[in-house]
Amino acid sequence: MLSVKPIMNSCVEAIFGFKTCCGLRAFDQNLEFLVTNQGPATVRVPSRCDLRGDWGSHGVEALMPHGVHALAPGQTMAFYCAMDEQLWLRSDEVVFFDDQGNQYACPTGARRPAED
Numbered sequence: 001m002l003s004v005k006p007i008m009n010s011c012v013e014a015i016f017g018f019k020t021c022c023g024l025r026a027f028d029q030n031l032e033f034l035v036t037n038q039g040p041a042t043v044r045v046p047s048r049c050d051l052r053g054d055w056g057s058h059g060v061e062a063l064m065p066h067g068v069h070a071l072a073p074g075q076t077m078a079f080y081c082a083m084d085e086q087l088w089l090r091s092d093e094v095v096f097f098d099d100q101g102n103q104y105a106c107p108t109g110a111r112r113p114a115e116d
Contacts, residue, residue, distance in 0.1 A: 001039040002071075004096050004106035007032040008088055029064065029080040031088065035096060037071035044070050044099040047079060051091040051108070058087060068099060 008031050037043045047063040063079040071077055088108065095105045 001037070002043060002045065002096055002098065002104040003036045003038050004094060004104055005034040005036075006094055006106065006108055007034070008083070008085070029082055030085070031081050031083040033063075033079040033094070033096070034076055035071065035079060036076040037073055040073055042070050042072050044068050045077070046097060046099060048097065049079075050095045051087065052093050052095060052105075053091045055090060058091075 033049070035045060046068045047061075047066045049060050049063065051058045051060060060081055060083075063081050065079070069077055091108045093105045093107050095103050097103055
């Protein structure tokens with residue numbers, strides 16, 4: 001059983017948002033997910049999630065760190081991504097997956113009606 005806590009505009013953006021010698025930003029991550037294994041067994045979690053709303057679903061494949069991660073019981077792992085804030089505001093829930101095909105949904109708490 002996974003619990004997911006999304007944190008939009010977390011302080012991680014300032015931590016990762018460093019400047020290169022050319023003045024370009026790298027690691028412009030504005031969305032953090034804290035994923036906690038609340039079950040009794042290890043769960044393997046791929047670095048991906050879906051945003052869902054009445055408009056459909058949008059896969060987010062570029063979570064950092066990349067790969068599949070084993071979360072032991074009670075362990076929390078942070079995932080990060082660069083998210084379009086307008087997409088986030090139109091979303092109702094975020095869904096993470098495990099390598100067994102189970103889905104773990106969490107409300108984004110960000111829902112705002114789409115402008116016509």
